Amino acid sequence: MEERMGKVSFLSPFKAIKYLFQKPRTFLFPFQKRDASKRYRGLHLNDWEKCTGCGNCADICPNQAITMVKIPEIKPEPGEKNERPQIDYGRCCFCGLCVDICPPGSLRLSRDYLHIDHATDSFVYLAKDEKTDRQHFFSENEYSIFKASLSHRKEKFEGFVSDLNYTLFEPERVPMKEVPPEERKLSFIEQVLGYSREEAKKEAERCLECKLCEDACPAHLKISDYIKAIYEGKEEESLRKIFEDNPIPSICGRICMAHCEKVCSAGIRGEPLAIRWLKRYTADSIKDYKKVLEQKPEAATGKKVAVIGAGPSGLSVAYFLRLKGHSITVFDSLGGGGGMMRIGPPLYRLPIEAIDKDVNYISSLGVEFRFNTTVGKDVMFEEILKEYDAVYLGIGTTISRSTKIKNSEKCIPALLFLRENKIGKGFKVGKEIIVIGGGNVAMDVAREALRCQNMQYPGEKVVTKTVSLEDWDIMPASEEEIEDAKAEGI
Known part of the structure; x- marks a missing residue:
């Protein structure tokens, strides 16, 4: 030991005295303050007004530090659960994955990182921000580092915030192949061609499995389950899941209103999952329902x-x-x-x-x-x-509404026109047609009328127009219907 150190004077330790009167290079905590970096990952913030309760934060957490807790005072609505994330800081490693995956961007990390409390369970925290929990957030002047805790936090002190243009999942849906407008407007060929197996699997991979879609679906289909089955290549299992709640997937896979897609979490940062087309894929991929489902009615009741x-x-x-x-x-x-x-x-x-x-x-x-x-x-x-x-x-509504204006009786009602062209002898149409209305039925009539014109007057100039009380931005027809009609020359 002596050989390695050599001879050292006993006065050597006193050399440190020279630093006694120099300015300290560290700050005196807690009497001096130094803010954390702008992107620091500290205690969580959650905007309850933006939060949909989807639970993706809890699903992605590698330490199982997040639990979704029901909030009785929040009324659940389609696309929003009455649940909010609760953080266990005994488990949290502040990785920020929960922030990156949060579809609406409601969850953030602050630059607060101190929690001083004698209670051993106080580090389990229902994440809020100053909008929801104003009483526990304080201004710069009111904030005291001696009271720093989850119930005494600094306001306007955000740290790590997710960029909504960045996602941990594919933001764009797999494009659906369609017959081109120039070709499809000449006949009644089915416009949408459907997904291949590879395309369906790729689209199914985008599902976050948050199940917000299931609450919005009128039939409450087990959407996440049948999409997961598609991703796993289990089309037969996917069909079984669908038939638990809906016996007409071939129909609904083509023309349902897709309320589920309107609340899809993926749609907040990108395009919603093509849930309707995936249902159609399952229905189309199974040629014989009976062979796959193997359903047998229960014993006869006599009723x-x-x-x-x-x-x-x-x-x-x-x-x-x-x-x-x-x-x-x-x-x-x-x-x-x-x-x-x-x-x-x-x-x-x-x-x-x-x-x-x-x-x-x-x-x-x-x-x-x-x-x-x-x-x-x-x-x-x-x-x-x-x-x-x-x-x-279940007799439905089979009679068209009328404008009830003079000479309206000379017009062809929409449903009669559609019915005769689909299952009847069809109508002899003119070269110039005008359709009154701006809803989906009006778009169906206009697009069908154009096809009738092209089939009855091949190669000749034909015109189909629509008139609507509403402007473009408030027309009742879906954006999809309007764009398809415009592409065909309506």
């Missing part, structure tokens, strides 16, 4: 139920009641099932084959369909009441 109307609601009632063991008979005046779906949406949106695929499966379960049977004409309602234990009315 007979009459369903009047073979539209979506009638088909659903027939399906679920049949599985319960009841004897079901469906009456409909049309020549096939689907109700308004059979006579309304044009063939280029909803082919008859897609409808019949769903209807035929429901029929295979033992549901009796009496088509071309008008209740009140071919069979009396009183007779049905006597013969059946219960009657379900």
Whole structure:
């Protein structure tokens, strides 16, 4: 030891005295202050007004430091759960993944990092910010470092905040292949071609599995489950999940209103997941529902139920009641099932084959369909009441609304026009057509009229116009319908 150190004077330690009167290079905590860096990762902040309660922060946390807690005073709505993240700082490593994944960007990290408290459980904290928890945030002058804790924090002291232009998931959906406008407007060929297996898997991979979509779905389908099955290459399992709540996936996979997509978490930072198209992919990829589902009705109950109307609601009632063991008979005046779906949406949106695929499966379960049977004409309602234990009315709305202005009786009603062109003899149209209305039905009529013109007057100049009370930004029609119509020359 002595050899390595050599000879050292006993006065050497006193050399440190020279630093005694120099200015310290560190600051005197807590009497002096030094703010953390601008992007410091300290205690959490959460804007409850932006937070949707999706739970992605809890799912991604590598230390399981985040728990979603129900907040009774928050009323759950479609696209927003009444849950908010609670942070356990005994587990949190301040990695910031929860901030990066947060779709609305409500979760942030502050530059606060001190928590002084004698209570051993006080480090479990329901993250809030000054908007929600004003009493525990203080201005620069009011803030005291001696009181620094989760209940005594500095206001306007954000640190690490996520860039909403950056995502941990793919922000853009997989494009859907379609027949080009120049080609599709010449016939009733189906416009949307559907996803391939590779495309469906790539799109399914974007799902965050937060299930906000399921709350917004009128049928509350297990959307996350059937999309996960698609990603795993289990199309048969995906179909089983869909049929737990919806027996008409081929129909809904083409023309449902997709309320689920309007609240999709991925849509906040990018494009919403193509949930409707993924449902269609599953339905189209399974050729024989019966072979895959292997459903058998429960033991016969001896009860007979009459369903009047073979539209979506009638088909659903027939399906679920049949599985319960009841004897079901469906009456409909049309020549096939689907109700308004059979006579309304044009063939280029909803082919008859897609409808019949769903209807035929429901029929295979033992549901009796009496088509071309008008209740009140071919069979009396009183007779049905006597013969059946219960009657379900699902007759829909099959009559168009009128403008009720002079000479409006000379116009062709929208639903009549769509019906005759889809299942009837069709209309002889003129070379110039005007459609009154700005909703989805008006767009269907206009686009169908254009196809009729091109088929009846091939190569000739034809014109189809729409007139609407509403301006572009408030037209009732969906953006998708409007853009498709414009692309076709409406």
